[in-house]
Amino acid sequence: xxxxxxxxxxxxxxxxxxxxxxxxxxxxxxxxxxxxxxxxxxxxxxxxxxxxxxxxxxxxxxxxxxxxxxxxxxxxxxxxxxxxxxxxxxxxxxxxxxxxxxxxxxxxxxxxxxxxxxxxxxxxxxxxxxxxxxxxxxxxxxxxx
Amino acid sequence: xxxxxxxxxxxxxxxxxxxxxxxxxxxxxxxxxxxxxxxxxxxxxxxxxxxxxxxxxxxxxxxxxxxxxxxxxxxxxxxxxxxxxxxxxxxxxxxxxxxxxxxxxxxxxxxxxxxxxxxxxxxxxxxxxxxxxxxxxxxxxxxxxxxxxxxxxxxxxxxxxxxxxxxxxxxxxxxxxxxxxxxxxxxxxxxxxxxxxxxxxxxxxxxxxxxxxxxxxxxxxxxxxxxxxxxxxxxxxxxxxx
Numbered sequence: 521x522x523x524x525x526x527x528x529x530x531x532x533x534x535x536x537x538x539x540x541x542x543x544x545x546x547x548x549x550x551x552x553x554x555x556x557x558x559x560x561x562x563x564x565x566x567x568x569x570x571x572x573x574x575x576x577x578x579x580x581x582x583x584x585x586x587x588x589x590x591x592x593x594x595x596x597x598x599x600x601x602x603x604x605x606x607x608x609x610x611x612x613x614x615x616x617x618x619x620x621x622x623x624x625x626x627x628x629x630x631x632x633x634x635x636x637x638x639x640x641x642x643x644x645x646x647x648x649x650x651x652x653x654x655x656x657x658x659x660x661x662x663x664x665x
Numbered sequence: 666x667x668x669x670x671x672x673x674x675x676x677x678x679x680x681x682x683x684x685x686x687x688x689x690x691x692x693x694x695x696x697x698x699x700x701x702x703x704x705x706x707x708x709x710x711x712x713x714x715x716x717x718x719x720x721x722x723x724x725x726x727x728x729x730x731x732x733x734x735x736x737x738x739x740x741x742x743x744x745x746x747x748x749x750x751x752x753x754x755x756x757x758x759x760x761x762x763x764x765x766x767x768x769x770x771x772x773x774x775x776x777x778x779x780x781x782x783x784x785x786x787x788x789x790x791x792x793x794x795x796x797x798x799x800x801x802x803x804x805x806x807x808x809x810x811x812x813x814x815x816x817x818x819x820x821x822x823x824x825x826x827x828x829x830x831x832x833x834x835x836x837x838x839x840x841x842x843x844x845x846x847x848x849x850x851x852x853x854x855x856x857x858x859x860x861x862x863x864x865x866x867x868x869x870x871x872x873x874x875x876x877x878x879x880x881x882x883x884x885x886x887x888x889x890x891x892x893x894x895x896x897x898x899x900x901x902x903x904x905x906x907x
Binding site: 527530531534537538541542545549553556557558559560561578611612613614615623637638639640641642643644645646647648649650651652653 | 709710711712713714718721743746747748781782783784785788789790791828829831832836843844845846847849850851852855860861862864865
């Protein structure tokens with residue numbers, strides 16, 4: 521170290537400080553993983569949600585699951601493996617429909633999730649409606665309905 | 666490095682940037698006119714989001730610019746801290762305000778987009794929160810850099826702040842891959858190619874070019890202003906000594 525120029529020393533110090541900070545940030549974010557995620561899927565929510573605790577549940581609205589109930593609307597959120605029934609009384613976002621990604625906030629009761637908020641989550645695919653129709657006609661549609 | 670040494674002479678820097686400035690302004694103006702026309706009139710509505718998707722043509726390029734600008738400032742900070750060249754410090758200072766502007770535009774347009782599509786103005790998910798932190802980093806940098814009687818005294822702490830904050834950039838970029846977020850994943854800069862229709866990608870890239878040209882022009886103007894301001898301060902302090 522003694523033979524190095526002050527410039528080289530400063531350069532090495534900067535590289536070392538940034539690496540150390542980067543590593544620290546990685547460790548912190550990894551440790552806080554459960555708190556950084558915005559929502560849990562139907563598969564982890566049973567482990568993660570305490571009784572009466574407000575949590576967010578996200579996934580796709582299952583096909584043919586939307587029903588109108590006396591106290592609002594009922595639907596099922598699925599991640600392909602597990603599914604949870606949700607009850608919600610309130611205004612649904614425009615993008616809410618079967619097959620759509622949603623994030624709900626509420627409380628997990630015995631076997632249903634009572635939601636206070638329903639947010640729509642859309643994917644990162646953008647295309648004109650004509651292209652979407654064409655893909656559906658050709659049977660190569662991979663997106664949400 | 667050679668280029669940096671070459672440009673480091675303020676007189677030469679002034680000469681070169683004065684030549685670049687009109688080109689940047691012209692490119693930006695043409696791209697902006699064409700880009701806005703494509704974005705708001707000539708591009709198709711989205712199959713899912715309808716006309717609301719047009720917010721993307723402002724939101725996404727502004728977000729790219731906010732992140733690129735911070736990266737350039739952090740590189741300037743390295744040049745300043747290692748080589749101690751004042752021009753690198755002036756560069757970072759000049760980029761801070763436009764960078765903060767881009768971050769603010771990203772946050773505001775994102776909010777206007779989130780309300781109709783997601784059903785909320787704001788959520789504390791990883792992408793939105795890390796972008797807000799970027800905005801605060803810009804504000805913190807400006808407060809620190811300009812917080813001293815003699816401007817140069819703030820340069821070193823402010824440059825260190827830039828280096829610390831650079832960790833936030835990969836967090837912003839990959840937040841949507843690492844964690845569950847309400848914000849959707851990347852559409853353009855992704856491994857398996859853009860998931861955005863060419864008719865919508867074109868206005869997006871042209872708007873990005875418009876913002877880039879504007880950013881280059883404004884940075885050149887601000888840098889030359891800061892160089893002159895420093896000269897004036899030096900002359901004044903010399904005068905008061907004699």
